Amino acid sequence: MVSISTKGIYGVAAMHALYKSPNAKLMQIKEIAAMTHISHGYLEQILSSLKKSSLVVSIRGIHGGYKLAHDAEKIIVLDIVESLEGKLFVPNENVGASIVLDSFWADMQEQTRKVFDIKLCDLDKSYQTFFYEI
Amino acid sequence: MVSISTKGIYGVAAMHALYKSPNAKLMQIKEIAAMTHISHGYLEQILSSLKKSSLVVSIRGIHGGYKLAHDAEKIIVLDIVESLEGKLFVPNENVGASIVLDSFWADMQEQTRKVFDIKLCDLDKSYQTFFYEI
DNA sequence: AGTTAACATAGTAATTCACTTAGGTATTAG
DNA sequence: CTAATACCTAAGTGAATTACTATGTTAACT
Numbered sequence: 001m002v003s004i005s006t007k008g009i010y011g012v013a014a015m016h017a018l019y020k021s022p023n024a025k026l027m028q029i030k031e032i033a034a035m036t037h038i039s040h041g042y043l044e045q046i047l048s049s050l051k052k053s054s055l056v057v058s059i060r061g062i063h064g065g066y067k068l069a070h071d072a073e074k075i076i077v078l079d080i081v082e083s084l085e086g087k088l089f090v091p092n093e094n095v096g097a098s099i100v101l102d103s104f105w106a107d108m109q110e111q112t113r114k115v116f117d118i119k120l121c122d123l124d125k126s127y128q129t130f131f132y133e134i
Numbered sequence: 135m136v137s138i139s140t141k142g143i144y145g146v147a148a149m150h151a152l153y154k155s156p157n158a159k160l161m162q163i164k165e166i167a168a169m170t171h172i173s174h175g176y177l178e179q180i181l182s183s184l185k186k187s188s189l190v191v192s193i194r195g196i197h198g199g200y201k202l203a204h205d206a207e208k209i210i211v212l213d214i215v216e217s218l219e220g221k222l223f224v225p226n227e228n229v230g231a232s233i234v235l236d237s238f239w240a241d242m243q244e245q246t247r248k249v250f251d252i253k254l255c256d257l258d259k260s261y262q263t264f265f266y267e268i
Numbered sequence: 269a270g271t272t273a274a275c276a277t278a279g280t281a282a283t284t285c286a287c288t289t290a291g292g293t294a295t296t297a298g
Numbered sequence: 299c300t301a302a303t304a305c306c307t308a309a310g311t312g313a314a315t316t317a318c319t320a321t322g323t324t325a326a327c328t
Binding site for chain 4: 059061
């Protein structure tokens with residue numbers, strides 16, 4: 001089945017929560033977990049990965065928490081998902097029986113990745129489109 | 135990791151082999167397996183699924199084999215992959231913490247599926263494009 | 269010093285993947 | 299008729315992945 005795992009979906013949800021945080025205030029794992037219904041422990045791992053990829057920054061200690069590492073204009077969904085799940089839609093090497101098909105799948109990968117080239121700040125647009133279309 | 139499993143890739147390879155068969159002649163599992171380097175037993179399962187989805191037809195007995203059920207113009211890659219792997223990129227239900235994100239993922243699914251809306255007969259084009267661009 | 273929250277690693281049950289194994293059934297050559 | 303061939307089907311299997319949980323460590327604030 002072709003799908004993004006919950007890890008990637010959780011990651012986007014967490015990043016979205018940070019983006020929506022008023023005045024870009026620090027958010028604690030606790031808060032994000034409550035908002036998104038992601039398990040606390042699992043979210044810790046996810047945020048840790050996002051930090052390694054420099055998508056978020058953290059502050060430790062009693063008033064610690066997370067915030068976006070950059071402006072939401074500079075963060076794309078593809079980076080979030082790929083930092084958590086590895087490169088999207090990798091062409092499998094030992095399957096290639098023909099150059100034609102290899103070329104085809106490489107093309108598919110490229111186009112699929114393009115679909116996820118969406119800025120974090122534009123994430124709400126599909127909902128708004130839906131809303132205004134009524 | 136986000137990727138199409140080998141099952142889907144094998145399915146497309148097998149369908150492509152049938153499409154390329156001269157005069158749309160029947161091909162035996164043996165032949166397709168040899169061409170594509172897919173294991174015989176696994177390919178049997180895949181072709182069986184493709185048959186259930188009415189993408190190929192089969193003839194049994196000593197001179198049996200497979201051929202496309204319809205013209206290659208009427209078969210799209212999305213149908214091949216989804217008949218083998220289930221619907222592409224299903225939005226996970228219990229993850230939806232917000233309507234905004236649900237809406238976003240539904241949108242992503244739609245767009246990803248559109249990428250795979252490619253006719254079997256157009257499958258060689260990415261290679262040709264590559265070739266002529268040199 | 270003690271509380272709190274981020275950080276790190278290991279473990280685990282359940283599921284999926286990519287097959288293999290073992291047979292059954294339809295068709296036809298001889 | 300019967301043996302051979304090829305399609306058809308179900309069940310099993312080892313390895314990998316998923317979505318966590320558990321346990322402990324380190325940093326910062328009061």
